[in-house]
Amino acid sequence: MAKPDFWKNNKRYYDLKSYWRNLFGCTVHKLQIDAGFTCPNRDGRVASGGCIYCDGRGSNLRRKGALPDVSEQIASGKKYYAASASKYIAYFQTFTNTYASVDKLRTLYDEALAEKDIIGLSIGTRPDCLETEVMELLSGYAKKYHVWVELGLQSIHDKTLQLINRGHNSKQFLDAVNALAAHGLNICVHIIIGLPGESDKDVMETGKILATLPVQGIKIHSLLALEGTALGDMYKKGALTMISREKYAELAASVLEVLPPQMVIQRLTADGYRDIFLAPSWAMNKLNVLNTINKELERRNSYQGIYYKGQE
Numbered sequence: 001m002a003k004p005d006f007w008k009n010n011k012r013y014y015d016l017k018s019y020w021r022n023l024f025g026c027t028v029h030k031l032q033i034d035a036g037f038t039c040p041n042r043d044g045r046v047a048s049g050g051c052i053y054c055d056g057r058g059s060n061l062r063r064k065g066a067l068p069d070v071s072e073q074i075a076s077g078k079k080y081y082a083a084s085a086s087k088y089i090a091y092f093q094t095f096t097n098t099y100a101s102v103d104k105l106r107t108l109y110d111e112a113l114a115e116k117d118i119i120g121l122s123i124g125t126r127p128d129c130l131e132t133e134v135m136e137l138l139s140g141y142a143k144k145y146h147v148w149v150e151l152g153l154q155s156i157h158d159k160t161l162q163l164i165n166r167g168h169n170s171k172q173f174l175d176a177v178n179a180l181a182a183h184g185l186n187i188c189v190h191i192i193i194g195l196p197g198e199s200d201k202d203v204m205e206t207g208k209i210l211a212t213l214p215v216q217g218i219k220i221h222s223l224l225a226l227e228g229t230a231l232g233d234m235y236k237k238g239a240l241t242m243i244s245r246e247k248y249a250e251l252a253a254s255v256l257e258v259l260p261p262q263m264v265i266q267r268l269t270a271d272g273y274r275d276i277f278l279a280p281s282w283a284m285n286k287l288n289v290l291n292t293i294n295k296e297l298e299r300r301n302s303y304q305g306i307y308y309k310g311q312e
């Protein structure tokens with residue numbers, strides 16, 4: 001299969017910027033919002049302590065004191081991008097952004113959508129925190145706006161989900177994907193490469209299964225060990241070997257090769273955390289990580305979807 005023309009980019013994968021330019025004919029940015037949510041995997045409703053890699057601090061904004069309103073956060077986000085963007089997606093990012101009553105969610109999402117040039121929502125959440133009423137609410141917005149639900153998964157393997165204390169299993173994830181798809185919502189799944197105990201085959205199985213699902217986007221990043229997390233403690237005790245940059249690039253490229261060519265690659269690197277960062281040191285240089293993945297694809301003369309087998 002040849003590289004698809006519809007990407008209209010010079011990359012070896014279908015990046016988010018190109019997707020939005022193709023869809024809306026302009027530059028679109030996501031504005032990160034911390035609306036003050038918590039997480040059922042941290043507060044004891046599902047589990048306590050959270051995922052073993054989660055630092056539990058929330059956004060930088062939250063650490064500075066009382067959170068500004070959603071509209072204020074949108075206004076300051078717009079200032080940051082003012083020179084380059086003409087449209088924006090309100091990205092409810094911090095913790096579990098469906099973990100509240102439908103009335104409260106509606107108020108928060110409405111506040112975002114009322115702002116000028118906000119053309120949609122991206123809602124970060126967990127597979128076990130999507131009541132039918134919430135999906136109906138989002139599905140209602142999707143009639144008029146561009147709406148994504150971002151689902152944390154990390155691995156399709158239950159042994160790994162247990163080990164990293166995700167608090168849900170792969171069946172709950174698959175059920176959530178099917179329910180979201182039935183509500184006509186765009187789904188972006190987050191996965192991590194380099195999780196403890198995972199073989200290359202395990203990583204590829206996660207990618208191959210996602211390729212068969214009604215999933216329109218993916219975020220891939222390497223495992224990070226952070227100070228103050230259970231995973232960070234494992235790393236400091238020498239109980240954890242972090243993946244190398246070359247191995248990460250190799251596996252990320254292999255996952256890209258099996259994904260559908262139309263799946264939007266929303267991220268290939270990990271974000272932030274400089275003040276509590278432990279390892280792997282290479283992950284902090286995002287540009288270098290992207291270059292390494294690109295070089296790996298170039299070396300293989302390959303690109304996203306080259307080995308995609310189609311929906312089964």
Ligand code: SF4
Nearest residue numbers: 039041050051054095
């Ligand atoms: S689901 Fe997200 S917010 Fe909740 S514990 Fe895991 S990483 Fe942290």
